[in-house]
Amino acid sequence: xxxxxxxxxxxxxxxxxxxxxxxxxxxxxxxxxxxxxxxxxxxxxxxxxxxxxxxxxxxxxxxxxxxxxxxxxxxxxxxxxxxxxxxxxxxxxxxxxxxxxxxxxxxxxxxxxxxxxxxxxxxxxxxxxxxxxxxxxxxxxxxxxxxxxxxxxxxxxxxxxxxxxxxxxxxxxxxxxxxxxxxxxxxxxxxxxxxxxxxxxxxxxxxxxxxxxxxxxxxxxxxxxxxxxxxxxxxxxxxxxxxxxxxxxxxxxxxxxxxxxxxxxxxxxxxxxxxxxxxxxxxxxxxxxxxxxxxxxxxxxxxxxxxxxxxxxxxxxxxxxxxxxxxxxxxxxxxxxxxxxxxxxxxxxxxxxxxxxxxxxxx
Ligand code: GLY
Ligand code: MN
Ligand code: MN
Numbered sequence: 515x516x517x518x519x520x521x522x523x524x525x526x527x528x529x530x531x532x533x534x535x536x537x538x539x540x541x542x543x544x545x546x547x548x549x550x551x552x553x554x555x556x557x558x559x560x561x562x563x564x565x566x567x568x569x570x571x572x573x574x575x576x577x578x579x580x581x582x583x584x585x586x587x588x589x590x591x592x593x594x595x596x597x598x599x600x601x602x603x604x605x606x607x608x609x610x611x612x613x614x615x616x617x618x619x620x621x622x623x624x625x626x627x628x629x630x631x632x633x634x635x636x637x638x639x640x641x642x643x644x645x646x647x648x649x650x651x652x653x654x655x656x657x658x659x660x661x662x663x664x665x666x667x668x669x670x671x672x673x674x675x676x677x678x679x680x681x682x683x684x685x686x687x688x689x690x691x692x693x694x695x696x697x698x699x700x701x702x703x704x705x706x707x708x709x710x711x712x713x714x715x716x717x718x719x720x721x722x723x724x725x726x727x728x729x730x731x732x733x734x735x736x737x738x739x740x741x742x743x744x745x746x747x748x749x750x751x752x753x754x755x756x757x758x759x760x761x762x763x764x765x766x767x768x769x770x771x772x773x774x775x776x777x778x779x780x781x782x783x784x785x786x787x788x789x790x791x792x793x794x795x796x797x798x799x800x801x802x803x804x805x806x807x808x809x810x811x812x813x814x815x816x817x818x819x820x821x822x823x824x825x826x827x828x829x830x831x832x833x834x835x836x837x838x839x840x841x842x843x844x845x846x847x848x849x850x851x852x853x854x855x856x857x858x859x860x861x862x863x864x865x866x867x868x869x870x871x872x873x874x875x876x877x
Pocket of ligand 3: 747811838840854
């Protein structure tokens with residue numbers, strides 16, 4: 515964990531902050547090894563420049579925290595007394611400082627208010643970018659965990675495809691995917707599998723329901739699992755029994771967009787360049803009006819994390835970054851097609867952790 519603590523201290527200096535506070539969740543897990551329950555009881559860890567980290571913990575979490583052997587001051591609070599005085603104590607320990615950075619996409623209003631209460635003379639500001647920077651580049655263990663999660667998901671999909679038949683519902687297939695992934699060692703799923711048939715596949719984040727499969731339908735699977743805290747997230751779109759010429763043409767455009775995106779992944783390419791090139795290709799196709807979203811996102815301990823693969827993000831890829839390449843086209847009321855890969859930036863270029871075929875398959 516030492517080099518991870520160094521990273522957060524570096525982020526603090528880079529962001530011109532005096533302290534950084536993280537709540538229960540992936541950043542806390544990354545920094546301490548402890549996966550704490552995000553609940554109504556504030557669980558906050560505060561790093562500052564010249565002091566030990568200060569952990570504000572609900573009393574029932576203290577033993578779990580101690581088992582991590584994480585060097586910090588612990589301020590615990592009991593349900594019967596409430597949490598505000600713990601924040602005041604933390605403020606006294608850390609002292610008068612100008613700026614505390616918090617996770618702007620994660621910290622909730624009551625935790626933010628408690629921070630303001632404990633640090634009344636301090637600016638509490640959104641430091642999302644600085645904090646997210648610590649997890650941008652994955653080490654070999656993290657990459658191995660991601661690869662294992664991807665393999666579990668891919669093997670599970672192969673098994674579930676054997677059960678695809680006329681009349682099967684989205685929910686039935688989603689349930690099978692969950693079971694198959696747990697059977698292969700998944701420790702959880704990050705989101706309920708998106709299994710979308712026909713016009714439902716035109717909803718980029720639709721929900722599996724009671725729609726039944728019939729000939730000519732598209733069948734989109736977008737799902738993943740958690741392995742040692744790391745998450746897979748990939749999509750394949752199939753057709754059942756037959757595919758119309760227009761759907762085949764649209765599929766081949768998405769397939770080519772996915773290939774263009776993957777081939778751009780290497781150290782030094784900007785996220786902007788990837789999304790701009792892929793989106794331009796889709797914009798110049800006959801399907802411009804069916805574009806629904808950016809090319810992809812970072813992947814790791816969260817399904818969507820930094821860096822965003824989007825126009826305007828001029829951050830350059832570095833070795834160890836993991837992103838999704840997931841162009842899609844969505845013809846509302848008719849069909850949606852997406853092909854999503856999980857790609858790691860390597861010294862030599864990139865490696866797609868997802869290896870299932872991308873060409874059109876009619877089941
Ligand atoms: N699933 C695509 C996105 O949210 O960007
Ligand atoms: Mn996905
Ligand atoms: Mn995704």
